[in-house]
Amino acid sequence: MSETDNSPARRSIGATRNPASQEAILAAAEAVLLENGLNGFSIEAVAKRARAGKPTIYRWWPSQAALLLDVYHSRKHINFIFPDTGNVRDDLRSYLSGLLKTWREHTSGAVFRSLVAKAQGEPAALAALSAYMADRRAQSGEIIRMAQARGEVRADADPELMTEILASFAWGRLLTDRLEVSDKDIDAVVDAVLTGIAANPSA
Structure with missing residues (x-):
């Protein structure tokens, strides 16, 4: 109508x-x-x-931010199931590429950009976004926790921090309108998280 x-x-x-x-x-x-x-x-x-x-x-919805957050969260295509392929590299690659694809191909990218912008000047919006992202970090961290249980990742690695690094890469691309990311770049980011980039890593 x-x-x-x-x-x-x-x-x-x-x-x-x-x-x-x-x-x-x-x-x-x-x-x-x-x-x-x-x-x-x-x-x-x-x-x-x-x-x-x-x-x-x-x-x-007590605020515009709360309404926009619900708009973002309610779109079914963003509520993808976190991958469980049995291999941590494939899981992280699917997670990152899926997030970028969702933002690139659906309206959720524009909605999320607006949420981030609103959060910069409104404490209530920032609080709502922060609470939402804390929940998402807990969910995505399950990828690393499963890998730890399989013995693929060190037990002392912080699951939420590891996936937050990947999400931060995606955020940067979203906020600067650079969501067309090659498979090569996705592989490079995932490998950097899993293996590090130091020339001579300590034993």
Whole structure:
């Protein structure tokens, strides 16, 4: 529906989210962001497009950042299952290439860039993003924990730190619009994490 649609507003059931209304609001928020950019994004515009009341939106999402984070998280294509190929190099390669591909081929990349930008000037947005990323680090760290259990990675390696290094590479490419990454570069990044780059590593 367009923003000038005169259809009746969607019914809300208070604090309990109505699935149809929730999806309509998330879709509207995504569309408003992609059409108007972060500077043109507002709860008012989302409410108008979704034919929902502003109080309902604020009751379910206390801030723009919370709404955008839910938009990002709700897109099914970003909730990929962390790989478990039985080989840590293949797992990390699939993780990194999958993340870059998701951001490159779907709207989630633009949404996540906006979240990062908003977090730079809004403490609440930064807190929401930080909490989300802490959860993602815990999930992605499972790749290293599985490798440790198989004896592929040293027991004293920090699982979350290792995968955060890979995610940081992906973040840098996302924020500078360089998501076209070659297989060779992905292999080089993964190998650097797994083997290091020192010319004469200590025994």
